[in-house]
């Protein structure tokens with residue numbers, strides 16, 4: 001696997017796991033270790049079987065694909081060969097805003113995965129929290145700047 005491909009797989013798994021944390025699934029770990037056909041894997045269980053909606057699970061399952069497409073700027077050809085190209089395009093358009101909103105966290109998890117290969121659920125949660133504070137801080141700084149920029 002090239003460095004570029006490894007980053008794409010890391011981003012794919014990071015997309016799954018960040019959205020899993022976001023929707024309250026209990027993440028045991030995420031790994032880039034190959035398992036059968038899969039190049040990476042997220043081990044997660046719903047914290048409460050009835051607390052995680054079908055819709056949330058659907059988003060978590062699709063988030064790997066969309067995060068990868070967001071990084072590489074393209075959708076892998078194999079997905080098209082499934083004959084569901086239009087469906088996939090629609091799904092990507094639906095999930096993309098969520099991926100963009102969490103992009104900092106996804107990138108942080110992907111970078112850590114490339115280096116460490118496997119992260120515990122706890123490590124993922126810490127990275128998501130950290131990225132969340134950075135995003136908030138950026139927002140506040142932007143607000144402060146816009147306040148000081150205002151003419152008197």
Ligand SMILES: [Zn+2]
Pocket residue numbers: 012016061064065
């Ligand atoms: Zn996946």
